[in-house]
Amino acid sequence: MALTSAAPYLALLSEEDPELKSYALSSLNGVVDQLWAEIANNITEIEALYEDEKFSHRALAALVASKVYYNLGDYDSSVKYSLCSESAFDLDEKTEYVETIISKCIDRYISLSQTKFSDPSVKINSQLTLIFEKMLEKCISQGEIKLALGIAMESYRLDIVEDIIRTQLRTSANEESVLSLVGYVLSSVTTVIANIGLRVQILNTLVLIILSLKSPDYFMISKIIVQLNDYTLAHKIFKELLVNGDHLTAFQVAFDLVNSASQELLDKTSEILTKDENLDQTNKELAKLLKVLSGVPTCDLDITFLYNNNNTDISILNKSKQQLDGRNSIFHSAITFQNAFMHAGTTDDSFFRSNLEWLGKATNWSKFSATAALGVIHKGNLSQGMNLLKPYLPGSTSSPYTNGGSLFGLGLVYAGHGKEVIEFLKEKIVENNSASDDKNVDVVLHGACLGVGVAGMGLGSEEIYEELKTILYADSAVAGEAAGLAMGLVMLGSGDDNALYNMFQYAQETQHETIVRGLAIGIALVCYGKETSAEPMIDQLLKHQDPILRYGGAYTLALAYCGTSNNSAIKRLLHIAVSDSSDNVRRAAVTALGFVLLRDYTTVPTIVELLSESHNPHVRYGTAMALGISCAGRGLPAAVEVLEPLTKDAVDFVRQGAHIAMSMIMIQQNEKTFPKVNEVKESFAKVVGNKNEDSLAKFGAALAQGIIDAGGRNVTIQLENSQTGTLNMKAIVGLTVFSQYWYWFPFTHFLALSFTPTSIIGIREDFKVPKFEINCHTKPDLFGYPPKVETAVEKQPEKVATAVLSTTVRAKARAKKVKAEKEKKEEEVKVEDKMDVDDEPAKPEVSEPVAEELSNDETVADNEEDSSSSNTYYTQTPYKLNNMSRVVPSQLKYIAFVKDERFTPIRKFKGTSGIVVLKDAQFGEPLDRIKTVRELNNTDAPLPDPFTLEDSDDEEEAK
Amino acid sequence: MATVESAVVANGEATPVIEEDASPVTALLSSLALIEKSATTFDPRYVLKVFRELGPLRRKLTAETLLHVIKQRYPEDHPHQTSLVSAVESFVEDDSMDTTEETTGSAVTPEVDMFVHLLVQVYLHDKKEWTKLNQFNELVIVALKSYNRRTLDFISAKIWFYISRAREVSGDYVSVRSPLLMALRTATLRHDTETRASTITLLMRNYLLANDINQAFNLVEKVEFPENAGNSLVARYFYYLARIQAVQLDYSAAHDSALTAIRKTPQSTFAGGFLQAATKLNILIELLMGDIPELSYFREPTLEKSLIPYLAVTRAVRLGDLTLFAKTLESFGESLKKDNNYNLVLRLRQNVIKTGIRIISLSYKKISLKDVCIKLHLDSELSAEYIVAKAIRDGVIEATIDHENGFMQSNELLDVYSTREPQDEFDRRIKFCMSLHNDSVKAMRYPMSTNRIDLKADIEAREREQELLSFLQDGDFNDLL
Secondary structure: OOOOOOOHHHHOOOOHHHHHHHHHHHHHHHHHHHHHHHHHHHHHHHHHHHHHOOOOOOOOOHHHHHHHHHHOOHHHHHHHHHHHOOOHOOOOOOHHHHHHHHHHHHHHHHHHHHHHHHHHOOOOHHHHHHHHHHHHHEEEEEEHHHHHHHHHHHHHHHHHHHHHHHHHHOOOOOOOOOOOOOHHHHHHHHOOOOOOHHHHHHHHHHHHHHHHHHOOOOOHHHHHHHOOOOHHHHHHHHHHHHHHHHHHHHHHHHHHHHHHHHHHHHHHHHHHHHHOOOOOOHHHHHHHHHHHHHHHHOOOOOOHHHOOOOOOEEEEHHHHHHHOOOOOOHHHHHHHOOOOOOOOOOOOHHHHOOOHHHHHHOOHHHHHHHHHHHHHHHHOOOOOHHHHHHHHHHOEEEOOHHHHHHHHHHHHHHHOHHHHHHHHHHHHHHHHHHHOHHHHHHHHHHHHHHHHHHHOOHHHHHHHHHHHHHHHHOOOOOHHHHHHHHHHHHOOOOOOHHHHHHHHHHHHHOOOOOHHHEEEEEEHHHOOOHHHHHHHHHHHHOOOOOOOHEEEEEEHHHHHHHOOOOOHHHHHHHHHHHHHHHHHHHHHHHHHHHHOOOHHHHHHHHHHHHHHHOOHHHHHHHHHHHHHHHOOOOHHHHHHHHHHHHHHOOHHHHHHHHHHHHHHHHHHOOOOOOHHHHHHHHHHHHHHOOOOOOOHHHHHHHHHHHHHHHHOOEEEOEEOOOOOOEEEEOOOOOOOOHHHOOOHHHHHHHHHHHHHEOOEEEEEOOEEEEOOOOEEEEOOOOOOOOOOOOHHHHHHHHHHHHHHHHHHOOOOHHHHHHHHHHHHHHHHHHHHHHHHHHHHHHHHHHHHHHHHHHHHHHHHHHHHHHHHHHHOOOOOOEEEOOEEOOHHHHHHHHEOOOOOOOOOEEEOOOOEEEEEEEEEEEOOOOOOOOOOHHHOOOOOOOOOOHHHHHHHHHHHHHH | OHHHHHHHHHHHHHHOOOOOOHHHHHHHHHHHHHHHHHHEEEEEEHHHHHHHHHHHHHOOOOOHHHHHHHHOOOOOOOOOOHHHHHHOOOOOOOOOOOOOOOOOOOOOOHHHHHHHHHHHHHHHHHOOOOHHHHHHHHHHHHHHOOOHHHHHHHHHHHHHHHHHHHHHHOOOOOOOHHHHHHHHHHHHHOOOHHHHHHHHHHHHHHHHHHOOHHHOOOOOOOOOOOOOOOHHHHHHHHHHHHHHHHHHOOOOHHHHHHHHHHHHOOOHHHHHHHHHHHHHHHHHHHHHHOOOOOHHHHHOOOOOOHHHHHHHHHHHHHHHHHHHHHHHHHHHHHHHOOOOOOOHHHHHHHHHHHHHHHHHHHHOOOEEHHHHHHHHOOHHHHHHHHHHHHHHHHOOEEEEEEEOOOOOEEEEOOOOOHOOOOHHHHHHHHHHHHHHHHHHHOOOOOOHHHHHHHOHHHHHHHHHHHHHHHHHOOOOOOOOO
């Protein structure tokens, strides 16, 4: 290129003759890459040429201008002029310039198109659209269909998404591939698309597409039903399935829905199913379906699993009880919670029964918690719940704390399946609402409100809401707090404007801080999952001068954007975390990060790492909770690394938070899957046993002991439903209210809502649980129960402790000592005996397969050792698991059903746990089966037709 | 400009001897290993270490070593193998080398490939085989375009230097501009900081050498020099910038740039040539601004000899003596021309006169124009009047002219401390100190978080850090090739 200056051409630009000008332009176009710096001085002239409508080569002028701007690094202007240059801009040219401009065009189109979606007045340049669509076509023609779908979704072009899938449907004969595309769209819709309106549109379109297939995938539709919360769709699908006689699939879909959908959706679906005149109401299958939708079988099966496989290490609990003085109410509560969590859902309340003296030490609110703990232990025991709590309910005893606690406990038993008790609880509220200034009645009301809230969670019932409102307006600090919270629970995720308005107004009026706090969290719950539509409320709360309302604002932000990883939400939370004047608000903001980043949990440790070193202990505590919440049940080592220094923090409540978070992360881990777990458990025990430790930290450690071994070591905290990929609303609500234990210990029980049983339960179409075996392609000890704590080692410190005691308390002790020691020894022997008994049923399950495998192929085992070191735990030869036994989430990928067996799953098994409907190849033949808890309790009832009998049973119980 | 070049050449000779005993082949292979490591860990500091050792290595570089390394690392069918071999082969004198050795390198990573290209460039450059180098460079450009990796940044920056350098030596300034501009564009798009900075300076140098000041200015005005480019590149950029600004009469900006250039010069002896050139330019700019540089400037041991002509010029300006100035020009004209500074010095004539007038106005409260004329060796009283009037208008002196009686009356000196001037000066200095502080803070490396030091995952990272620290202490930082 011999030319060193563009001056001659530039001079031509100011000539009169358009011929000369166009000659100058075309020459400049050739040298612009070398001489752009010089040409840039005259860019205004070139732009003027483009503006000149009489000029014939306007496009060329625009192209030159675009190239100059491109070289100047001003890509926006460059894109603008390249769009003006129309045909002069050659899309197929393979230069950096063209590639850059196209990619910028696509970016711009996407952002414009997104704004256009919410604001139709936005105009998009037709050339821009043309480029975008051309590129998409290119993409599809090269076979990158998923890429094209992704971009189309990102630009909110529903029409293109639909078009692509429909064309694929027409062109490719293979329905599988189309289904995989639909699956791709479905999963990206839930994780990527922020706009709710679009999400609903896409999901509706997807349903139409799936239904148009020859063999529609109903399980995919069930995911969409949960996403949309659309009961008419559910009704439609069930009807279709029933009419087609595919009732097994219908049952499986129903079980999935019970697991992941809101109570409101289930209720409404059953309601219209019963009212539908086109359906044969006497149909047996319909009755069964309705039964499944009522949630009763699910609860029954879960509780049976937890009851049969209960593997609690009672020695840990006993030891903590010895070390924490029951006369101190905080320690008493700690043991109550530890016991409640360890036995959550197992129906094993023996600890209470064998420690009646200790139980008697509970006073006031710790009595409330202790009674409510029964509810946690019997959670899901729908058939007996009422009977169990009867002795404590109002009318039976006089203590208002026991009464209140039992009402709350009743709510917990029926959490999320509250039809049978809501009326009863509501009655209690109505009975008492006139006398709420009486202190005793206040406590009962507190329990009743919480109970109604938990039982009627997400029911959206106006009636209950109104009753709660009257309690709230009575302006009593104790009952009002519970009422505010319960209003939120009942209207969970509804975004109801009226409710929000009432709650916010009253929160500003009332003088009681507790009520404000209850309402603030209630508002957060109402806004659950509402994303942008919750913005006005969030703004109002966050800007409010009352720190408690700002605190609620942080939680509202957390729940509204729960699991979305929304950038603006994260940014705002981080800002609050470092700038708010109130410590409480900062703590809440950091904790809230955990909720927002649920799905992106691996990023949380890096995001909060700096905050974990904050000078402010509240921020550090928030960090711990954020990690605990986001990584709950995931066993993420990076999170534990950040938490470890916090467990040795100088401030007691930070240690408390760190212990709790640690246990939430490591729940259900054993030596093999997480080598540090024993060390951590020991550190909990050490903190509990340390005399000099602060009581808050001890409380945290005791709670942690309960959480890490929760539910007889058969439950985990799972915030995302594995079946549907949706968020587990119940678990998230549980965690939200649990984190309020900071102010009010009884709220600790809410964590029980977050526990999910980890098992595979195969059932037949008559809901009977057959005994059969499943293959697990890995080593048996990899996911086994962690060994129980050895008692022999523990005895020594105990003795030292008693020796110290005996010297201080002299004469009395001497007399008692002999007696006490005798008793103790006996007790210990008893405990050990019991443990042996507990162990027996568990052991053979595990050890038998080991023996089997070893005898089968010892040589293979060696090879496996090698392969396991390279991080694959897959083994060719599986070991057998019984139906209804513990399968932890990370174990699922090694599970396979045996082919050609009598029982095969109706749905192709895709690594999901929970209830699996089985097809029985030899239906009608005798069955070796596991009896459920409900069946065990109905021993005297004749067997033949269980549904009608049980239904009538239920009614009786409700009365 | 010639001095800069001499610095470039001197560079290779002055390098201290490290790793004397290691054979060039093993040294080269270890460099290649480091480069691979840099690519896999995305840590550019390993490449910097290799470049630092390139100085001693290049003196020992022979065609045999290169050939050996190429044959060992490149598989036979590698597309660049033949071009590399043919570029070096003709220089191999001792044919007895074991060329039959098996290739051990499994795959050549782009980084290693380009580094070997760079070595060949360096070899040809040191052999002064300009035509060969130019031909080879064509292939290098093609090879470079075929890769798109951020880890190549540092290597490609160097490669472009040699491409440009080869053309420059052959006196062909224009043809290399187009590829350089393309490279600049690509580097900007890909955020390759080092290559971007390198190509910008190379283009500036190219324009300046061709005396195409306008184009150079156009370029500087429109590109954004990357902030975090290597120090030596920044120094070079500011030097060229100072030159452009000085020619364009923007002396105060030029002065700032020249000072920055001097400040950013690496503190090692290899950069002496550059420092000399920058100091010369700075002295001239200060003179042009009407300041007299301090004498201590000229007494620096490393600079003293090269600054003699400039000392003479400064003297003439300080005394305001036109005859002395003319004499100086006569005696040192050649060396000034060689430094490419002659035209700037010529501009100083005005300053000589102005200084003269200033000295006069300071010494005499009132002086007749005739005396001014005699003192300054001017032609006539009329021209003296013009010059004095101009000086008053420019604010060089505070005085009035009595035209009727033909004398110049100096005004009473203002008390500077009653004006804003001391404040402004103070402000300027504070700003300078602050920016110096900020720059140093930015240049520091912070240790890893102390909180997590005992964690297992970090042990490896800490080892890496230690290793690098020892590398960095090995010798003075110098990548000013």
